[in-house]
Amino acid sequence: MDYVLALDQGTTSSRAxxxxxxxxxxxxxxxxxxxxxPRPGWVEHDADEIWSGQLQxxxxxxxxxxxxxxxxxxxxxxxxRETTLIWERATxxxxxxAIVWQDRRTAPICERLRQLGHxxxxxxxxxxLLDPYFSATKISWLLDHVPGARPRALRGELAFGTVDSWxxxxxxxxxxxxxxxxxxxxxxxxxxLSWDEHLLKVFDVPRELLPRVTAxxxxxxxxxxxxxxxxxxxxxxxxxQQAATFGQACFASGMAKNTxxxxxxxxANTGERPHSSANRLLATVGWxxxxxxxxxxxxxxxxxxxxxxxxxxxxxxxLIRDASEVEALARQVDDSAGVYLVPAFAGLGAPYWDSRARxxxxxxxxxxxxxxxxxxALESIALQSAEVxxxxxxDCGGEITELRVDGGASRNDLLMQIQAxxxxxxxxxxxxxxxxxxxxxxxxxxxxxxxxxxxxxxAMWAVDRRFEPMLPEQLRRERLEQWRRAVERSRNWAVxxxxxx
Numbered sequence: 001m002d003y004v005l006a007l008d009q010g011t012t013s014s015r016a017x018x019x020x021x022x023x024x025x026x027x028x029x030x031x032x033x034x035x036x037x038p039r040p041g042w043v044e045h046d047a048d049e050i051w052s053g054q055l056q057x058x059x060x061x062x063x064x065x066x067x068x069x070x071x072x073x074x075x076x077x078x079x080x081r082e083t084t085l086i087w088e089r090a091t092x093x094x095x096x097x098a099i100v101w102q103d104r105r106t107a108p109i110c111e112r113l114r115q116l117g118h119x120x121x122x123x124x125x126x127x128x129l130l131d132p133y134f135s136a137t138k139i140s141w142l143l144d145h146v147p148g149a150r151p152r153a154l155r156g157e158l159a160f161g162t163v164d165s166w167x168x169x170x171x172x173x174x175x176x177x178x179x180x181x182x183x184x185x186x187x188x189x190x191x192x193l194s195w196d197e198h199l200l201k202v203f204d205v206p207r208e209l210l211p212r213v214t215a216x217x218x219x220x221x222x223x224x225x226x227x228x229x230x231x232x233x234x235x236x237x238x239x240x241q242q243a244a245t246f247g248q249a250c251f252a253s254g255m256a257k258n259t260x261x262x263x264x265x266x267x268a269n270t271g272e273r274p275h276s277s278a279n280r281l282l283a284t285v286g287w288x289x290x291x292x293x294x295x296x297x298x299x300x301x302x303x304x305x306x307x308x309x310x311x312x313x314x315x316x317x318x319l320i321r322d323a324s325e326v327e328a329l330a331r332q333v334d335d336s337a338g339v340y341l342v343p344a345f346a347g348l349g350a351p352y353w354d355s356r357a358r359x360x361x362x363x364x365x366x367x368x369x370x371x372x373x374x375x376x377a378l379e380s381i382a383l384q385s386a387e388v389x390x391x392x393x394x395d396c397g398g399e400i401t402e403l404r405v406d407g408g409a410s411r412n413d414l415l416m417q418i419q420a421x422x423x424x425x426x427x428x429x430x431x432x433x434x435x436x437x438x439x440x441x442x443x444x445x446x447x448x449x450x451x452x453x454x455x456x457x458x459a460m461w462a463v464d465r466r467f468e469p470m471l472p473e474q475l476r477r478e479r480l481e482q483w484r485r486a487v488e489r490s491r492n493w494a495v496x497x498x499x500x501x
Contacts, residue, residue: 004441062228070230074233074444074445086209088158123276126188136203158209164237179214184284236443237443245298251458256268260410263303272296277395279394301351307409309345313373326377342359344359345358352487381419382421386419403423416467427467431462
């Protein structure tokens, strides 16, 4: 066997990357995924487009490499997390569009459950907060708003899944998810590693809907030969942030990484026990290397809008024609001249968890230019991450001395330098920045013996560039304080305003 194939289904695109034994990408294929915004605060994807686009990417990646599908040892799946799909078991047809993790329509459900006193028990059992971000309230909303869905679910006619389950179902016919994706639903007990019967009642979700939970590194089925030309084992499965943490070889407790994608996700390894947070961060399952192995847990801070703010500069304001232009534009100025952009387009994630926050730009003067806005946009990504890291260090009680980075925006040298400056610690970019797909490939390869153990994987991790902080400490503190002032002006804005909050 020569290769492992990773299917990386993200929020804005689907990708497939073929990796060799050295963990090097051999070929890549990518397709954009259309975003649907039927109402303010609502975000949807077409489930059939997710599947067809991902399948086309897989076929293209194999074709571009001239790879014999029979020489692919395994497939690893990684996915945008929390995005919720329900489909008919008999036909495989979705009953509605997928509700994306960014969607805020279920905020009233969360508020009602909070008023009933359920938030504390949800956090204790799942490590999560009561927020529309997670899958449980999305499932309940679909069952109550798609005609006939709830009785059909109770009869066992429907299946729920996050995107990993949807892809694996279409590839193999198996209805499964892994422990990491399951831990993002608000229905999964962190300590028992099983669906929580009490929470199923709290969120009014029928047990009959749910997939079987497997390890993250385990053969769960084989792709039908008509899909890719061979019956390739599906052997790795992890949500995108868990996969990226694994791909960054953050195998020891205290190691941390940040992924810069549509959102920004900073995670630290906390070992074989979940770590509760005093700063509204999330405890989550990272991965499980076989069903007999203990789970590895992570502490996570989620920033809802990161790379998406650059897309907004392009698509919403027309300041740039391509996302790659933002670095050159931002370099035209030395700083943002006091301009702060808070990209709370879908509310604020950690550590605020304010679903009513909305985007704001403060500090504008007649001297503000498009270059200042571009700089402020990049700074907003770094400053949001700095707040999350500060909360994480406080929770863990230990010093995080470096941050490993990955994802598309990690290739922006200016952003990475700004990130090091506002963090006050080194930022380390690996040679392979597509660590989400790489992590899925590693998990799959370990399950079938393509790689022997995590130590072999750790030895393959290599540094591309290290960014050291250059901003004086006093200036760093002042910048963070100004950022917090800007954030306060964006908070609790949509009270009785523009749609669901």
